[in-house]
Amino acid sequence: MTQTEGATARPELRRRHTARWVAGVILVVGAALVALLATSPPQSATEVDTPLVGQAAPDIAGATLGGGSFDLAALRGRWVVVNFFASWCPPCQQEEPELVAFAYAHRSPGDAALVGVVFDDAASSAHSFMQSTGASWPAVIDPDGQLALNYGVRGPPETFIVAPDGTVVVHLDGPVTAASLDHWLVLAKQGRS
Amino acid sequence: MSASSARRSPGRPGWVGWMPWAALAVVVGVALGVGSTHGGPPATVAERANAIDALVRCPSCDGISVADSSASTAVAIRQVVLTRVRAGQTDAQIDSFLVSRYGPGILLRPPVQGWTAWVWLAPPAVLAGAVVGLVAVLWRRRSRAPAPVSADDRALVQRALAERAGAGRAGSEVVTAP
Numbered sequence: 001m002t003q004t005e006g007a008t009a010r011p012e013l014r015r016r017h018t019a020r021w022v023a024g025v026i027l028v029v030g031a032a033l034v035a036l037l038a039t040s041p042p043q044s045a046t047e048v049d050t051p052l053v054g055q056a057a058p059d060i061a062g063a064t065l066g067g068g069s070f071d072l073a074a075l076r077g078r079w080v081v082v083n084f085f086a087s088w089c090p091p092c093q094q095e096e097p098e099l100v101a102f103a104y105a106h107r108s109p110g111d112a113a114l115v116g117v118v119f120d121d122a123a124s125s126a127h128s129f130m131q132s133t134g135a136s137w138p139a140v141i142d143p144d145g146q147l148a149l150n151y152g153v154r155g156p157p158e159t160f161i162v163a164p165d166g167t168v169v170v171h172l173d174g175p176v177t178a179a180s181l182d183h184w185l186v187l188a189k190q191g192r193s
Numbered sequence: 194m195s196a197s198s199a200r201r202s203p204g205r206p207g208w209v210g211w212m213p214w215a216a217l218a219v220v221v222g223v224a225l226g227v228g229s230t231h232g233g234p235p236a237t238v239a240e241r242a243n244a245i246d247a248l249v250r251c252p253s254c255d256g257i258s259v260a261d262s263s264a265s266t267a268v269a270i271r272q273v274v275l276t277r278v279r280a281g282q283t284d285a286q287i288d289s290f291l292v293s294r295y296g297p298g299i300l301l302r303p304p305v306q307g308w309t310a311w312v313w314l315a316p317p318a319v320l321a322g323a324v325v326g327l328v329a330v331l332w333r334r335r336s337r338a339p340a341p342v343s344a345d346d347r348a349l350v351q352r353a354l355a356e357r358a359g360a361g362r363a364g365s366e367v368v369t370a371p
Contacts (some may be wrong), residue, residue, distance in 0.1 A: 119265075144269060148266065149273055155266075
């Protein structure tokens with residue numbers, strides 16, 4: 001190789017070297033990102049401070065997915081968990097088994113009741129979704145979204161805890177767990193005692 | 194004799210120089226007045242509902258009004274706004290209902306109170322300050338006395354003018370020479 005050929009080959013070699021380094025860094029960062037997303041804990045519910053907290057719960061009355069009817073006012077005197085959900089929403093799918101566990105744990109008469117409100121979903125899809133998970137609590141159909149509006153719901157899942165006197169005491173945004181619902185219920189009962 | 198009167202045309206009153214600025218202020222004032230009241234209140238129930246919808250944030254979208262969204266929450270809010278307008282409620286009553294459900298963030302135009310008042314008051318205050326500052330600077334510049342000119346400077350200028358005049362004559366002679 002002559003001296004001139006060597007001089008032109010050196011920058012080419014340096015460029016290839018740099019490209020290999022850049023590709024390697026991108027690969028490592030990408031792999032780290034994938035690992036981080038794969039191992040991050042699932043999204044969980046957070047308490048949100050909305051104007052409805054401390055106010056009388058708007059009434060929830062109407063037809064249920066099972067073909068019956070429901071009226072929130074009839075549950076006055078009990079703690080009620082109101083859950084806005086949709087079958088198409090992944091966080092709702094995530095929390096559904098937890099809600100089933102919560103409902104089972106509170107199945108004794110007079111204990112906290114659970115009611116669902118269908119959010120922007122076809123009744124048939126919501127019904128299939130509940131049946132597939134073994135959910136047996138009443139779920140009210142909200143075809144024009146007025147129940148969601150009355151509760152200031154932005155997107156499912158959102159959950160409200162209503163005190164026996166009909167006051168909204170907690171508003172949770174995101175998928176709940178049976179344990180977190182129990183936690184909020186205990187706190188709410190303490191706040192009321 | 195003051196500097197400003199020295200620059201003023203003989204026989205012209207001082208306020209004449211401010212006439213263009215006064216005219217500009219009148220034009221801007223009229224334009225802002227017409228712009229802020231243009232169209233008047235909406236005539237029909239639908240127009241009023243649409244006007245309210247345009248100022249309500251879609252709760253499940255990013256930064257667009259319920260008038261511009263087809264999300265289910267936006268559709269529900271449009272419906273409730275229309276129902277309440279038909280029932281004869283005022284804009285403030287409808288806004289108040291939506292705020293009682295979603296909080297003040299549901300309104301695209303924040304209320305003029307507390308910290309949000311600055312959002313409304315700051316722009317006109319800054320504009321007014323800028324206008325006052327501009328007028329003050331122009332006023333000071335007009336009334337400032339010119340820098341004293343020394344005899345050397347005058348001689349320098351005279352010499353330059355004479356050289357320029359001489360060069361001009363020479364150039365024209367060259368051009369006009371047969």
